[in-house]
Amino acid sequence: xxxxxxxxxxxxxxxxxxxxxxxxxxxxxxxxxxxxxxxxxxxxxxxxxxxxxxxxxxxxxxxxxxxxxxxxxxxxxxxxxxxxxxxxxxxxxxxxxxxxxxxxxxxxxxxxxxxxxxxxxxxxxxxxxxxxxxxxxxxxxxxxxxxxxxxxxxxxxxxxxxxxxxxxxxxxxxxxxxxxxxxxxxxxxxxxxxx
Amino acid sequence: xxxxxxxxxxxxxxxxxxxxxxxxxxxxxxxxxxxxxxxxxxxxxxxxxxxxxxxxxxxxxxxxxxxxxxxxxxxxxxxxxxxxxxxxxxxxxxxxxxxxxxxxxxxxxxxxxxxxxxxxxxxxxxxxxxxxxxxxxxxxxxxxxxxxxxxxxxxxxxxxxxxxxxxxxxxxxxxxxxxxxxxxxxxxxxxxxxx
Numbered sequence: 283x284x285x286x287x288x289x290x291x292x293x294x295x296x297x298x299x300x301x302x303x304x305x306x307x308x309x310x311x312x313x314x315x316x317x318x319x320x321x322x323x324x325x326x327x328x329x330x331x332x333x334x335x336x337x338x339x340x341x342x343x344x345x346x347x348x349x350x351x352x353x354x355x356x357x358x359x360x361x362x363x364x365x366x367x368x369x370x371x372x373x374x375x376x377x378x379x380x381x382x383x384x385x386x387x388x389x390x391x392x393x394x395x396x397x398x399x400x401x402x403x404x405x406x407x408x409x410x411x412x413x414x415x416x417x418x419x420x421x422x423x424x425x426x427x428x429x430x431x432x433x434x435x436x437x438x439x440x441x442x443x444x445x446x447x448x449x450x451x452x453x454x455x456x457x458x459x460x461x462x463x464x465x466x467x468x469x470x471x472x473x474x475x476x477x
Numbered sequence: 478x479x480x481x482x483x484x485x486x487x488x489x490x491x492x493x494x495x496x497x498x499x500x501x502x503x504x505x506x507x508x509x510x511x512x513x514x515x516x517x518x519x520x521x522x523x524x525x526x527x528x529x530x531x532x533x534x535x536x537x538x539x540x541x542x543x544x545x546x547x548x549x550x551x552x553x554x555x556x557x558x559x560x561x562x563x564x565x566x567x568x569x570x571x572x573x574x575x576x577x578x579x580x581x582x583x584x585x586x587x588x589x590x591x592x593x594x595x596x597x598x599x600x601x602x603x604x605x606x607x608x609x610x611x612x613x614x615x616x617x618x619x620x621x622x623x624x625x626x627x628x629x630x631x632x633x634x635x636x637x638x639x640x641x642x643x644x645x646x647x648x649x650x651x652x653x654x655x656x657x658x659x660x661x662x663x664x665x666x667x668x669x670x671x672x
Contacts, residue, residue, distance in 0.1 A: 321516035
């Protein structure tokens with residue numbers, strides 16, 4: 283484990299940290315070759331099926347996107363949405379267009395904004411692992427607060443839980459981003475929903 | 478290709494961009510499953526062999542590290558080293574300790590600072606693909622300027638060209654970080670070396 287082995291740390295001792303490296307604590311061999319590897323794993327992304335739009339309707343999806351982003355703007359990642367109200371409403375409208383189109387609705391986003399390319403569109407904004415978790419938590423609460431159809435919540439969540447990992451562009455740890463399946467989300471977030 | 482196909486861009490047209498996505502330009506299927514993938518590939522890292530320290534000696538390695546970092550401090554990534562001269566000298570001394578130890582010298586870095594864990598140590602500092610290229614270019618010039626032994630330059634470069642990819646923690650593109658082998662480095666940088 284990547285923890286300091288020093289039971290009596292001196293003032294000058296390095297801070298313990300969890301690094302995940304394979305050679306931590308032993309002297310690496312001179313001339314070693316560290317094998318190929320890769321950064322974050324991206325899980326499969328299951329996009330929403332046609333039943334989401336058929337059941338919820340476009341208005342419910344739009345309401346969800348707007349509530350989600352109203353919450354985000356007040357959250358610790360609110361700086362990513364630091365813009366005037368008109369710009370903010372326009373941005374969120376585009377996101378709602380993307381969601382509705384992705385669920386099988388009109389191609390308004392593509393016609394007005396071009397191909398989705400969500401990872402590329404997010405590169406200008408610094409998104410770390412914690413930022414993604416904040417985004418997900420606020421999605422959970424927005425589903426509650428807007429009364430998003432109960433029978434669709436797991437499917438909708440599962441799409442964005444996976445897809446949001448691909449929006450992370452600032453790593454702060456070697457650990458893989460945390461997975462939060464629907465059961466985990468309920469266990470984590472339900473008790474903190476406003477009554 | 479992820480370029481706009483619009484030959485007569487309108488003011489409201491989305492900016493063309495290169496995203497590398499597989500579905501760009503066609504309407505994605507509702508309910509599709511985008512397969513697993515991963516972020517950056519990390520190539521094998523060939524650490525320096527014992528001949529580097531045996532041939533160059535610790536003083537030459539330290540001189541190289543100091544010159545490299547003097548250059549970096551004046552470069553477009555100089556903000557990463559924005560500290561007073563005493564702190565800067567101390568930092569660069571630690572880096573030189575790491576290099577000498579990695580090449581088979583005394584375990585001064587490990588004793589004073591703990592295990593290498595270079596990726597983890599760099600997380601607090603935002604390093605993007607461009608920052609890595611600046612770092613590499615300045616290493617090339619520092620080898621020239623300090624007269625680092627000619628017969629060691631390719632080996633030393635090849636280690637750090639591969640290892641530096643693992644220091645990138647802010648992605649700004651879906652493209653893999655550029656590989657710059659020793660021949661490429663000479664072609665790119667030699668003409669810009671001060672006479």
